[in-house]
Amino acid sequence: MASIAPRGPLIEDLARCVHCGLCSQSCPTYVETGLETESPRGRLHLMRAKAEGRIAATSNFLRHMDLCLLCRNCEAVCPSGVPFGRIMQAQRAEVLATHPAPWWERLLRYVVFTLLMPHPARIAFLAGMLRFYQRPGLQGLVRKLRVLRIFPASLRQMEAMLPPLSSHFFSPSMAVTPGHGKGRGGAAVFSGCVMPYLYAEVNEATVRVLARNGYDVKVPPGQVCCGSLQEHSGERAAAEALARRNIDAFTSGEADPIIVNAAGCGATLKEYRELLADDPGYRDKASEFAARVFDVNEFLARHKLRGALGAVPMCVTYQDSCHLAHAQRVTSAPRALLNAVPGVELFEMHLPDRCCGSAGIYNITEPEMSARLLHNKMQDVQSTGADTIVTANPGCMLQLSVGLTREGMPGRVAHVVQVLDWAYQAGEGDEKMPGAKK
Amino acid sequence: MFNQRDPTSALIRDLQAVVGKSYVVHAPEDLLVYEYDCSIDREHPSIVVLPGNSEEVAAVLKLAARAGMPVTPRGAGTGISGGAIPVGRGMVVALTRMTRILDLDPVNRIAVVEPGVINLDVTKAAAQHGLFYAPDPSSQKACCIGGNIAENSGGAHCLAYGLTTNHVLAIEVALPDGDVVWLGDPTGLEPGYDLRGVFIGSEGTLGIVTKAVLRLLPAPETVTTLLAVFDQTDYASAAVSAVIAAGIVPAAVEMMDRLAIQAVEASLHAGYPKDAAAVLLIELEGLRETVAEQAQAVAAICEVQNARAVEVAQSAEQRERLWAGRKGVAGAFGSIAPNYYILDGVAPRTKLPEVLRRVEEIAARYEFPVANVLHAGDGNLHPCILFDDRVPGADRRVLEAGMEIMRVCIDAGGALTGEHGVGIEKQDCMAWVFSEDDLAAMAKLRPAFGADAKFNPGKVFPGARGEWEGSTGARRIMERALAAGAYI
Ligand SMILES: Cc1cc2nc3c(=O)[nH]c(=O)nc-3n(C[C@H](O)[C@H](O)[C@H](O)COP(=O)(O)OP(=O)(O)OC[C@H]3O[C@@H](n4cnc5c(N)ncnc54)[C@H](O)[C@@H]3O)c2cc1C
Numbered sequence: 001m002a003s004i005a006p007r008g009p010l011i012e013d014l015a016r017c018v019h020c021g022l023c024s025q026s027c028p029t030y031v032e033t034g035l036e037t038e039s040p041r042g043r044l045h046l047m048r049a050k051a052e053g054r055i056a057a058t059s060n061f062l063r064h065m066d067l068c069l070l071c072r073n074c075e076a077v078c079p080s081g082v083p084f085g086r087i088m089q090a091q092r093a094e095v096l097a098t099h100p101a102p103w104w105e106r107l108l109r110y111v112v113f114t115l116l117m118p119h120p121a122r123i124a125f126l127a128g129m130l131r132f133y134q135r136p137g138l139q140g141l142v143r144k145l146r147v148l149r150i151f152p153a154s155l156r157q158m159e160a161m162l163p164p165l166s167s168h169f170f171s172p173s174m175a176v177t178p179g180h181g182k183g184r185g186g187a188a189v190f191s192g193c194v195m196p197y198l199y200a201e202v203n204e205a206t207v208r209v210l211a212r213n214g215y216d217v218k219v220p221p222g223q224v225c226c227g228s229l230q231e232h233s234g235e236r237a238a239a240e241a242l243a244r245r246n247i248d249a250f251t252s253g254e255a256d257p258i259i260v261n262a263a264g265c266g267a268t269l270k271e272y273r274e275l276l277a278d279d280p281g282y283r284d285k286a287s288e289f290a291a292r293v294f295d296v297n298e299f300l301a302r303h304k305l306r307g308a309l310g311a312v313p314m315c316v317t318y319q320d321s322c323h324l325a326h327a328q329r330v331t332s333a334p335r336a337l338l339n340a341v342p343g344v345e346l347f348e349m350h351l352p353d354r355c356c357g358s359a360g361i362y363n364i365t366e367p368e369m370s371a372r373l374l375h376n377k378m379q380d381v382q383s384t385g386a387d388t389i390v391t392a393n394p395g396c397m398l399q400l401s402v403g404l405t406r407e408g409m410p411g412r413v414a415h416v417v418q419v420l421d422w423a424y425q426a427g428e429g430d431e432k433m434p435g436a437k438k
Numbered sequence: 439m440f441n442q443r444d445p446t447s448a449l450i451r452d453l454q455a456v457v458g459k460s461y462v463v464h465a466p467e468d469l470l471v472y473e474y475d476c477s478i479d480r481e482h483p484s485i486v487v488l489p490g491n492s493e494e495v496a497a498v499l500k501l502a503a504r505a506g507m508p509v510t511p512r513g514a515g516t517g518i519s520g521g522a523i524p525v526g527r528g529m530v531v532a533l534t535r536m537t538r539i540l541d542l543d544p545v546n547r548i549a550v551v552e553p554g555v556i557n558l559d560v561t562k563a564a565a566q567h568g569l570f571y572a573p574d575p576s577s578q579k580a581c582c583i584g585g586n587i588a589e590n591s592g593g594a595h596c597l598a599y600g601l602t603t604n605h606v607l608a609i610e611v612a613l614p615d616g617d618v619v620w621l622g623d624p625t626g627l628e629p630g631y632d633l634r635g636v637f638i639g640s641e642g643t644l645g646i647v648t649k650a651v652l653r654l655l656p657a658p659e660t661v662t663t664l665l666a667v668f669d670q671t672d673y674a675s676a677a678v679s680a681v682i683a684a685g686i687v688p689a690a691v692e693m694m695d696r697l698a699i700q701a702v703e704a705s706l707h708a709g710y711p712k713d714a715a716a717v718l719l720i721e722l723e724g725l726r727e728t729v730a731e732q733a734q735a736v737a738a739i740c741e742v743q744n745a746r747a748v749e750v751a752q753s754a755e756q757r758e759r760l761w762a763g764r765k766g767v768a769g770a771f772g773s774i775a776p777n778y779y780i781l782d783g784v785a786p787r788t789k790l791p792e793v794l795r796r797v798e799e800i801a802a803r804y805e806f807p808v809a810n811v812l813h814a815g816d817g818n819l820h821p822c823i824l825f826d827d828r829v830p831g832a833d834r835r836v837l838e839a840g841m842e843i844m845r846v847c848i849d850a851g852g853a854l855t856g857e858h859g860v861g862i863e864k865q866d867c868m869a870w871v872f873s874e875d876d877l878a879a880m881a882k883l884r885p886a887f888g889a890d891a892k893f894n895p896g897k898v899f900p901g902a903r904g905e906w907e908g909s910t911g912a913r914r915i916m917e918r919a920l921a922a923g924a925y926i
Binding site: 018081 | 460461463465466467468470471472474475476488514515516532534535537554556577579580581704705706766767768769771772773776777778826828
């Protein structure tokens with residue numbers, strides 16, 4: 001499948017680590033286990049030992065690499081500027097090429113990464129099927145008949161985690177939602193490949209909130225999945241192909257800011273320059289594209305909110321999405337937006353920027369560690385007394401919803417833009433709060 | 439893989455029975471990550487055990503003693519002087535799972551903690567009661583209390599508050615034979631010999647700290663941080679002496695020179711002027727009125743001493759940013775060089791300009807760039823020599839340059855270590871400052887605690903490393919480890 005031979009991490013990148021250990025407490029897997037092998041410094045040391053031929057890629061080595069969440073918290077706190085994300089991605093690409101995964105995982109990867117994700121129409125079709133499967137009775141019946149036993153544990157885990165799909169899906173189109181009041185120019189929304197089906201209402205809220213703020217909102221057709229899951233799993237060529245298509249989709253029209261409401265996608269889109277560094281045809285375009293990308297929180301906070309925000313009485317706690325806080329270093333913007341909403345009380349939890357264990361497909365590939373991290377997270381949430389967990393990424397929303405169910409906690413999960421959207425609706429005298437998903 | 443009749447493999451099974459399978463590390467590649475402690479020396483253990491509580495520590499030590507295995511305690515592995523590195527292999531007992539704060543008593547102002555508790559976490563937990571734990575090594579968000587106690591660590595604020603030993607009231611210790619005893623008293627008042635004091639700073643050679651009772655202090659009413667900028671390092675050194683001569687005792691006086699500033703600004707962006715020759719970070723704390731007065735006085739003194747600018751942090755965020763630069767500076771060297779060797783020496787404050795000039799000369803002669811970071815208030819300097827360990831022979835030359843620098847400190851009337859300890863790194867320098875009789879007297883302490891050369895072998899005493907590595911004891915361990923499938 002992969003056309004380019006993967007390089008593995010660069011020694012120059014690895015050599016930046018001086019083993020000071022200041023990252024260790026930022027690493028969820030190290031804090032959880034106390035094992036140096038599960039720390040950023042330990043993983044870097046192992047990767048360097050492997051690159052220098054001191055050790056081979058044994059099953060232990062692979063285990064330590066797999067257990068990394070790629071949350072990049074270590075990268076954010078590293079005083080030496082070790083590009084951990086880049087290093088781990090390169091390591092995974094190399095491992096993927098040299099150590100084939102089990103058959104079912106390879107099949108799943110092929111189906112998801114190659115047959116499915118590059119094709120929005122197929123995703124929509126599958127999402128439709130799943131929605132049908134979730135119709136009252138059917139899912140329960142399948143579970144009761146225990147048909148699912150034929151699938152490996154990871155797939156069963158996936159089935160169990162799947163939240164109810166949105167009742168209608170969100171899709172890009174040529175339509176423009178005009179901005180309210182004095183125009184502030186255009187804004188091009190990146191719709192993502194998960195949001196439109198699981199959280200269509202978040203995309204809708206994003207469009208409405210941007211429009212209220214005076215932007216003419218477009219959702220350019222032709223855009224596809226950002227490629228982050230592919231890149232994190234080592235499927236670099238697949239990620240590059242998606243990147244080129246997105247660049248084309250967003251560079252045909254005006255050079256509007258590109259607004260992203262999924263932190264994971266935002267981080268990847270901002271790093272397209274690095275992803276396509278070896279592609280002379282796209283290198284420059286990728287730089288221009290990346291410079292236009294903004295997380296929706298970052299964008300709204302930077303340009304000041306406009307329009308009447310009504311009161312939305314709720315106690316919230318904000319979970320930093322790793323790829324917003326650590327990869328994009330955006331932490332104050334979402335808090336500023338929440339604090340701007342009358343009636344919203346923000347209670348900070350212990351370690352709000354500690355990964356919840358979602359981490360792309362980590363909750364499926366590493367269910368045990370993911371569950372431990374989620375359990376800790378839910379305890380921290382609980383001690384704030386908040387009724388709503390607000391976050392900035394669909395993966396986190398999904399994981400935190402599972403957390404609420406698992407721990408039997410009341411409450412709900414929302415995206416920052418949803419809270420803003422509710423506030424704007426309340427500001428119009430519309431008291432109803434739509435989309436309050438349990 | 440393991441030979442059943444071999445004592446090592448039986449040991450593995452016994453250890454697993456005590457701490458659980460996941461917490462006995464013996465796969466060759468896994469052991470590799472226990473070979474460093476941020477110093478230049480490297481050596482990986484034959485086995486690593488991670489006990490979960492005092493009882494498990496005691497049981498592990500008993501098993502090690504029975505098998506004749508040398509033991510090296512390890513905390514967070516940030517020690518820099520090689521203390522946690524297992525010379526000649528053997529067993530590392532890592533305390534990183536023992537991270538519970540067992541009790542926090544705001545009325546008596548004490549905290550009872552396990553040794554793996556991270557230094558900063560004590561202050562974080564105490565903050566809700568308006569209290570804090572004073573020793574604040576720059577590594578405080580990573581290093582742990584057990585390591586702090588073993589090294590008698592200081593920090594930027596030890597100018598005002600003293601070292602770890604001034605803030606640890608009592609410790610529970612597992613002795614090398616597995617007996618568990620308490621040293622000191624939670625009241626801080628104990629009749630008889632101060633064995634707690636003897637243990638603190640013993641660099642993991644007398645036993646393993648399994649619990650500690652820490653003194654908490656009320657947080658000061660106000661804190662002010664000043665950044666003074668100088669065009670010559672001499673001016674900055676003179677300003678430090680002038681401030682202290684004026685009778686002001688700041689909570690901290692930190693100095694960084696040009697290269698250190700550049701490293702910080704390249705990755706941490708603390709807001710130090712990149713073209714300055716040196717900056718001083720001066721922190722004052724106490725009652726609002728006093729601090730305001732002192733801040734003015736300090737600013738005036740710095741100006742008299744040719745400061746180009748004196749800036750007072752205007753917000754908590756700005757303070758934090760200024761400190762983040764200082765606390766991250768060592769790591770930040772990674773952004774300008776692949777390796778650094780951080781030295782830890784002490785010189786009388788007034789001799790700092792001269793000592794820094796000699797440091798510069800030595801580094802130039804060896805053709806290495808050198809950056810200086812100082813806890814200037816107490817004359818503790820950390821010259822950091824930048825190098826690339828992929829260049830053949832570089833690490834040897836770096837160590838030689840380091841020894842010359844240490845010699846300069848001693849000749850100026852200073853001390854061997856301000857806070858990082860002796861470990862492997864400076865054991866041979868011990869002979870510069872202690873006579874054979876002194877050293878022999880110190881060595882008598884080890885048997886008093888039931889420790890012998892096998893407990894954290896090859897540390898502190900001159901020639902200890904070579905002696906241990908050449909000993910038959912060490913050879914036997916190696917043979918056993920090899921037979922058990924361990925990694926070379
Ligand atoms: C960036 C950086 C900045 C630093 N700044 C400072 C500073 O400002 N001030 C300062 O004093 N130090 C500083 N240090 C050095 C170091 O952080 C301290 O010495 C710290 O106390 C070591 O703690 P640790 O948990 O990492 O111990 P380790 O490195 O794991 O061990 C150090 C020694 O303690 C022993 N030990 C560990 N745990 C126990 C235990 N439970 N019982 C008995 N012995 C034990 C080990 O055997 C070893 O000899 C710095 C280090 C770095 C990397």
